[in-house]
Amino acid sequence: MNFLKAFGRFWYDFIVGDDWRLAIGAVAAITVMYVAAHNDVNAWWLLPVVVPTLLCVSLLHASRPR
């Protein structure tokens, strides 16, 4: 059980890293883009808008005074 936990933890840290918001936000935006593309909406602008926004939110959160 401990091994599985450590294994899962390793991959979580490896892929998701320090801020889960970035991963969740990116996956949500990609899902919306995918659905839009399959409904004949060419939402190429979506990721270029969402990515810097996500980064900005994550960085402001990490840099706020504690």
Add this chain to the structure above:
Amino acid sequence: MTHDLFLVLAAFLACSVEMVEALTIVLAVGVTRGWRSTIIGTATAFGALAVVIAALGPALSVIPISSLRLFIGTLLLIFGLQWLRKAILRASGFKALHDEDAIFEEERQAALAAERDREGLDWYSFTVSFKGVFLEGLEVAFIVVTFGGAQHNVGLATIGAVAALVVVLAVGLVVHKPLSRVPENTMKFVVGVMLTTFGIFWTGEGAGIEWPGNDAALLGVLAYVLLSSLGLVVVLRRRHERVAARTVVAA
């Protein structure tokens, strides 16, 4: 052509930066406890990394390119954002820069304190060098496999990684001390920008959208990600200065 160039460059930079970190650990253990077990540990780690790339690379080449780009683009985007986030925090002063000299000294002290096996393989040296090289190299293997896989050209990404490995090893052999002058954070920043750019571009292609200007859009996305990241560095630097000034006044 542009894609291939970026592929080699991203693999080269990512591998250089990770291998500089691995070299610090290997040097500290080797200098303190001897080279035999350290080199065996390092070679075993490289062997394990080669197996990971050899096993996953061909497996990815059988997946249809659009599904592959959607899946890999998503992974690269998440991975790239993490690299970029850390690099921006370091560039703006919110996170300490990697200090190879300090890490070398820390590893050296730990190696001195650890018990020594009387005969045969020195397991401490083997384990620490294996772990250092394998864990640092795993990120490179991930980048090589995903980056190369999304263009169905793992070989080209491997060339970039191996070239970096040769350069770092050669410089390490010559100077025989941690490569503390390598601008690690700048290299990580560039890799973060490239991973994020390709993540955005390939995810879009995999999802079925059409980029304005087709492949040429890649350069536009690259410039956009680079400029917005540099903008965030500037904003965060100012924020850091304000926080530091307030702390001085409060003290």
